[in-house]
Amino acid sequence: MSETKFVDENSLIGIAASFWQQYSTKTPQKLKIMDAFSLYCFVLLIIQLFYCGLVGDFPRNSFLSGIFASGGALTINICLRKQLNSETRYMSISNERAFWEYLAAMIVLFLTVINFLG
């Protein structure tokens, strides 16, 4: 018996609803946590860009380090997520090694950010 469909599957809202349903059922918990962190970094990035658009980027160094922190964390997170998936991983590196590289990258990022924060 097919499920009753309350929305039309080919419209935009339908695509978003079916994506959300598939995502919340199919992805494992760990990836969801990772995605939550990525979303958090992305939201921070958008907020900073919005603020810069309002006020301008006066303390240029602080602006750069703030953007770099959130944007860089986002990028590194996405890289780790790519590594953990066997179809999209870069070389055949084990999951643990990927995680250690992720940690190292984040530490370097945060050191740079703190140094440049001024």
Added chain:
Amino acid sequence: MINFLILILGVVLAGTPYNQKKVLVLSDNPAVYVSHSQFFNLLSKQYRVDYKNIQSNTFNLQLFGEWQYDHLILFSSTVDLKVSMQELLDFYDSGRNILLLGSTDQSKYFRKFLNSFGLDMHEYGSSVVDYFNNIKGNQNVVTTSNMNIVKVDKPIAYQGAGLSMTPYETFQVFGLVRGSETAFSGPNLSHNIIYVGATQGRNNARFVATGSWEMLSDEFLNNSNLGNQMLAEEIIRWGFGQSKILKAENLTHRRLDSDDIKPYNYRLREDCYFSIDIYEWDYQNDQWIPYISTDNDVLLEFVMLDPYYRVPLKKGKGPKYELSFKIPDVYGVFQFKINYLKPGYTFLKVAEKITVRPFRHDEYGRYLVQALPYYFSSFGTMAGFIVFLIAFLLNK
């Protein structure tokens, strides 16, 4: 012992004629030695004067590459000089002063000589005529009170040809004594006549020329109603480098809040303090006294290809002229420049190079309220990362 004797000898002879500067007086007509005896008396008090005939061979301006005289007085004549004009110009280029006393019938040689200094003499045979400002109704002997730089308080008398120059005064060529408004010089009427003109070269050598050597003759100097006596003294003083001589020294610059003079480099937007001492030579007391500029016109330029500042220096204590200002928001190699070109005074040109560096990356403002979102986001990212790590690793 020998050194001591030499020292004593030097001290004794310092004020005597052996130390004075030498003036060469060239003239064609020996009658000037009689008619200008007072003028030569004035000269002899301070200089060693050599009188030579223009045509004679017994003098050398230059002997084996060394100039034999320090100043030169030329009485112009109808014949050319034995000395070439190039040698006279070299004499001027070496920093030595020349005084040229002309007459209405001087030869082309002297007219061309005048031209090389930016002055020009009126036509051959013409003389200045004034029907209103003259002596005893003789319209050829004119008087004027129109003076600049050499100022005397009585009118002076003048009889001879007039000089002219460009209608405006430059910082190098100016008229010391100008004719009164009612004077003219034929055949073409020209107002704005110069009686005594002067040129100061960039090497601060002075050239004074006048179209009338009678102006300094005894007949006018002895007349107590006229200022010719004082004018003669002033011309000797100014023309031979005794009055209105400036000297600038002791240039210092430092950061406003520290005491090290001339630091290695400055930073953008720092406060800087600049000071310089300017002296003027006081001929009466033979010493340098602090220069007092009349209308605040010693300008300091802060230049890197274009002047970023051009501000007058404030008068400090004594000879000091100082200024504190904020270095502009540009980095590079700047120069402090002072280009003081006041007519009548020696030219002061001073330049000092400094470097201005940009901010080091830890010299930017810290803990600015404006940058709070960026601080929050950086630390927020780190906090989120730690939370993520905990959740990720502890999750089954």
